Amino acid sequence: xxxxLLRPRELAQGLRELARRRPDDAEDYLEDHGEEWEALAGQxxxxxxxxxxxxxxxxxxxxxxxxxSEDAADVLDEMRPAAAAEVLTELDPTEAARLxxxxxxxxxxxxxxxxxxxxxxxxTEALGADSEAIRLASYPDDSAGGLMTxxxxxxxxxxxxxxxxxRLRQLxxxxxxxLRYVYIVGNDQRLAGVLSFRELVxxxxxxxxxEVMVHAxxxxxxxxxxxxxxxxxQRYHLIALPVVDDNGRLLGMVKVSEALEAxxxxxTEDIAVMMGAGAEETVYTPVGVSVRxxxxxxxxxxxxxxxxxxxxxxxxGTIEANATLAAMMPMVALLGGNSGAxxxxxxIRALAVGDIPAQRAPRVISxxxxxxxxxxxxxxxxxxxxxxxxxxxxxxxxxIAVAVFVNMAIAVVAxxxxxxxxxxxGQDPALAxxxxxxxxxxxxxxxxxxxxxxxxx
Amino acid sequence: xxxxLLRPRELAQGLRELARRRPDDAEDYLEDHGEEWEALAGQxxxxxxxxxxxxxxxxxxxxxxxxxSEDAADVLDEMRPAAAAEVLTELDPTEAARLxxxxxxxxxxxxxxxxxxxxxxxxTEALGADSEAIRLASYPDDSAGGLMTxxxxxxxxxxxxxxxxxRLRQLxxxxxxxLRYVYIVGNDQRLAGVLSFRELVxxxxxxxxxEVMVHAxxxxxxxxxxxxxxxxxQRYHLIALPVVDDNGRLLGMVKVSEALEAxxxxxTEDIAVMMGAGAEETVYTPVGVSVRxxxxxxxxxxxxxxxxxxxxxxxxGTIEANATLAAMMPMVALLGGNSGAxxxxxxIRALAVGDIPAQRAPRVISxxxxxxxxxxxxxxxxxxxxxxxxxxxxxxxxxIAVAVFVNMAIAVVAxxxxxxxxxxxGQDPALAxxxxxxxxxxxxxxxxxxxxxxxxx
Numbered sequence: 001x002x003x004x005l006l007r008p009r010e011l012a013q014g015l016r017e018l019a020r021r022r023p024d025d026a027e028d029y030l031e032d033h034g035e036e037w038e039a040l041a042g043q044x045x046x047x048x049x050x051x052x053x054x055x056x057x058x059x060x061x062x063x064x065x066x067x068x069s070e071d072a073a074d075v076l077d078e079m080r081p082a083a084a085a086e087v088l089t090e091l092d093p094t095e096a097a098r099l100x101x102x103x104x105x106x107x108x109x110x111x112x113x114x115x116x117x118x119x120x121x122x123x124t125e126a127l128g129a130d131s132e133a134i135r136l137a138s139y140p141d142d143s144a145g146g147l148m149t150x151x152x153x154x155x156x157x158x159x160x161x162x163x164x165x166x167r168l169r170q171l172x173x174x175x176x177x178x179l180r181y182v183y184i185v186g187n188d189q190r191l192a193g194v195l196s197f198r199e200l201v202x203x204x205x206x207x208x209x210x211e212v213m214v215h216a217x218x219x220x221x222x223x224x225x226x227x228x229x230x231x232x233x234q235r236y237h238l239i240a241l242p243v244v245d246d247n248g249r250l251l252g253m254v255k256v257s258e259a260l261e262a263x264x265x266x267x268t269e270d271i272a273v274m275m276g277a278g279a280e281e282t283v284y285t286p287v288g289v290s291v292r293x294x295x296x297x298x299x300x301x302x303x304x305x306x307x308x309x310x311x312x313x314x315x316x317g318t319i320e321a322n323a324t325l326a327a328m329m330p331m332v333a334l335l336g337g338n339s340g341a342x343x344x345x346x347x348i349r350a351l352a353v354g355d356i357p358a359q360r361a362p363r364v365i366s367x368x369x370x371x372x373x374x375x376x377x378x379x380x381x382x383x384x385x386x387x388x389x390x391x392x393x394x395x396x397x398x399x400i401a402v403a404v405f406v407n408m409a410i411a412v413v414a415x416x417x418x419x420x421x422x423x424x425x426g427q428d429p430a431l432a433x434x435x436x437x438x439x440x441x442x443x444x445x446x447x448x449x450x451x452x453x454x455x456x457x
Numbered sequence: 458x459x460x461x462l463l464r465p466r467e468l469a470q471g472l473r474e475l476a477r478r479r480p481d482d483a484e485d486y487l488e489d490h491g492e493e494w495e496a497l498a499g500q501x502x503x504x505x506x507x508x509x510x511x512x513x514x515x516x517x518x519x520x521x522x523x524x525x526s527e528d529a530a531d532v533l534d535e536m537r538p539a540a541a542a543e544v545l546t547e548l549d550p551t552e553a554a555r556l557x558x559x560x561x562x563x564x565x566x567x568x569x570x571x572x573x574x575x576x577x578x579x580x581t582e583a584l585g586a587d588s589e590a591i592r593l594a595s596y597p598d599d600s601a602g603g604l605m606t607x608x609x610x611x612x613x614x615x616x617x618x619x620x621x622x623x624r625l626r627q628l629x630x631x632x633x634x635x636l637r638y639v640y641i642v643g644n645d646q647r648l649a650g651v652l653s654f655r656e657l658v659x660x661x662x663x664x665x666x667x668e669v670m671v672h673a674x675x676x677x678x679x680x681x682x683x684x685x686x687x688x689x690x691q692r693y694h695l696i697a698l699p700v701v702d703d704n705g706r707l708l709g710m711v712k713v714s715e716a717l718e719a720x721x722x723x724x725t726e727d728i729a730v731m732m733g734a735g736a737e738e739t740v741y742t743p744v745g746v747s748v749r750x751x752x753x754x755x756x757x758x759x760x761x762x763x764x765x766x767x768x769x770x771x772x773x774g775t776i777e778a779n780a781t782l783a784a785m786m787p788m789v790a791l792l793g794g795n796s797g798a799x800x801x802x803x804x805i806r807a808l809a810v811g812d813i814p815a816q817r818a819p820r821v822i823s824x825x826x827x828x829x830x831x832x833x834x835x836x837x838x839x840x841x842x843x844x845x846x847x848x849x850x851x852x853x854x855x856x857i858a859v860a861v862f863v864n865m866a867i868a869v870v871a872x873x874x875x876x877x878x879x880x881x882x883g884q885d886p887a888l889a890x891x892x893x894x895x896x897x898x899x900x901x902x903x904x905x906x907x908x909x910x911x912x913x914x
Contacts, residue, residue, distance in 0.1 A: 275802040327776070374744065
């Protein structure tokens with residue numbers, strides 16, 4: 001392997017690919033080429049982080065230990081908190097604490113939250129009681145407090161633009177990329193305004209910052225939900241959102257990059273919620289926690305399934321008289337379940353991106369109903385025809401066609417309706433919606449089928 | 458209603474709420490309070506856009522017509538393209554074209570793409586052939602070209618920081634918020650570097666911009682997928698990403714706010730794709746398009762369902778002999794389907810946020826299997842007990858318990874396995890995954906149940 005002649009960004013890309021495909025080879029290469037690893041970590045910490053996430057945590061810990069504290073902290077800042085926690089667990093607790101203290105306080109707090117119960121006490125003890133990260137870790141993950149960093153550039157009200165530039169120059173090295181945003185504070189750290197570097201460029205040195213700053217900027221409390229935070233950043237095209245306490249004192253800021261991650265988590269949450277898995281569940285969640293989160297919904301399912309069974313028993317005669325028909329039932333339910341799921345998905349997605357104002361709900365349901373009727377007619381015709389051939393009985397075909405059409409038409413309306421109803425009830429529109437939907441489609445699929453059969457045959 | 462004493466942001470919030478709940482009242486209020494509407498639109502275009510989206514499109518068009526072109530364009534810039542297109546359709550084509558020309562070219566291009574076939578020809582004709590928006594509309598929506606704006610501040614290589622500041626001052630009014638990002642270009646508009654206002658603040662006026670700019674910045678081609686664009690913006694914490702042609706000439710830039718929207722769409726796409734609805738389908742998609750997108754998957758479903766029916770017919774004897782058992786079958790399939798869907802959701806979500814490096818896949822499946830075994834044992838026990846009571850037959854309880862356990866255990870492994878297999882095959886991991894999953898759970902649910910029954914009873 002010859003990466004030497006490549007530029008850093010290409011080297012990083014090559015190594016990222018290698019780490020993904022053959023993690024062991026990437027480990028060996030990096031251990032043999034310490035200089036390249038140090039250069040990579042120093043210049044492209046995010047790429048270095050990707051590589052560490054792909055390889056074994058022990059090897060990753062060794063590579064982190066090879067770096068200076070600052071570079072190591074920069075790389076850990078760019079890793080997923082759960083992955084960074086695994087790496088830090090491999091290190092000596094004092095060393096881990098030293099790196100955590102050098103990291104961005106917001107990321108350090110997230111990593112602390114991901115440490116397992118064995119490693120956490122030692123590391124938090126080594127961090128010390130006045131650690132910024134420990135304080136930040138006390139805010140819920142899904143709040144502005146949980147997203148914010150406290151590394152913020154502040155300047156006092158009343159100074160001139162020229163003075164501001166002088167003071168910012170001094171902050172340049174310590175704040176790094178956090179120096180994109182400058183907050184102007186009054187007495188007692190009360191937030192007075194936001195100063196952009198653009199306005200500073202255009203201001204004459206003697207102009208007061210009060211004249212060029214944005215007064216009373218958009219701001220949130222520490223307990224504001226992260227969904228609101230992302231929405232405000234998106235709505236007002238902000239690159240950072242200040243977080244204040246009840247008295248309007250500046251606590252920190254949420255950067256747009258954090259909002260991007262929060263938004264991605266929020267948006268993908270629906271997938272889990274609609275299936276009745278926990279919103280916070282990831283592939284790193286301990287088995288016991290997953291079991292507790294999922295079991296209630298599966299138990300509800302069992303109750304629904306049993307009720308369905310009791311209901312279907314009333315058709316025992318029909319089933320016994322025509323076992324071929326019974327063999328066809330699952331198909332009818334399957335078609336309804338999956339058609340309804342398509343509507344459900346489209347509507348949940350639209351609700352997630354705010355695409356359905358209240359007055360539009362009837363139009364959404366009517367659109368889905370139209371799709372259901374057209375698809376229902378096409379599939380019902382085909383299913384009836386094929387069913388008649390398989391069963392060798394035209395009447396069975398009629399029963400199948402009617403049942404498939406009714407179930408598909410009801411399923412799409414239910415698929416669109418369930419999330420809209422949940423929302424109207426003040427619930428998460430995705431909440432176990434697929435579980436509710438499958439109950440409807442099974443009920444109509446099996447029950448409707450048997451009812452049609454007992455009438456027609 | 459008394460909004461007069463409120464500050465603009467509170468007025469905006471009050472009106473947004475009103476428009477959401479009682480759109481007609483909001484329309485009346487705004488028509489009667491033209492001054493407030495104009496002030497709101499001028500100062501908080503995004504809030505004004507939210508209000509227009511919530512009310513009737515005819516009323517929205519009237520309110521837009523009441524504004525000056527620039528304010529109207531700012532408000533339209535903040536609306537969802539589909540909603541803005543509905544409003545523009547209500548206006549005279551010449552007027553609509555004038556507003557489109559005043560809008561940000563990237564948003565105008567998106568709106569053009571959403572116009573219906575009746576309105577589009579007249580409006581594009583009125584826009585004229587050399588329209589920036591028409592050119593941009595030719596890029597696919599999911600590419601860097603489709604996301605970028607061409608309103609970019611550029612400065613030539615070789616000038617000093619002092620000269621740069623002078624020139625930027627002249628661009629200040631015309632570029633608005635797009636002036637956060639300054640690109641330095643060489644001969645023939647070739648991208649040479651990126652200049653941040655922060656560095657400009659700190660540079661001495663005589664310093665060449667070449668010394669303070671970032672050289673060879675991260676950049677993409679116009680046909681780069683939007684997923685890659687979002688990933689780069691996220692990876693390198695950018696607030697804009699330059700887009701270049703094959704010769705490295707600057708074409709435009711994608712702002713982080715656009716990336717936020719793209720990310721949200723990408724992330725929610727999975728919900729639709731896993732259910733077999735189209736990734737581009739929204740609640741605004743014409744019925745015919747939705748039908749065409751969904752029908753192939755439902756047809757596949759029909760084929761699966763029929764095969765299942767043929768398979769189940771081989772158990773006709775068992776069904777006829779014990780119709781109570783047949784009434785219990787759907788419950789077993791339902792429990793498997795929903796348990797599997799929980800695993801599916803967790804894994805698809807993890808893949809969407811890049812949480813599963815290749816070497817972790819076996820651990821993910823094993824974790825799901827453990828959850829499935831624990832939940833399966835609990836639910837199988839309960840289902841068996843209740844089933845025995847309902848059927849008044851202990852052997853039926855045993856059959857139910859065995860079938861539920863087997864189906865739930867297989868379902869969670871299939872739920873985790875389907876997206877991982879799709880990914881390994883180079884497909885979208887979400888692709889109709891729920892449809893494949895329900896086939897497995899129905900097959901095991903019904904088939905396994907009948908097999909167990911024919912063995913036990």
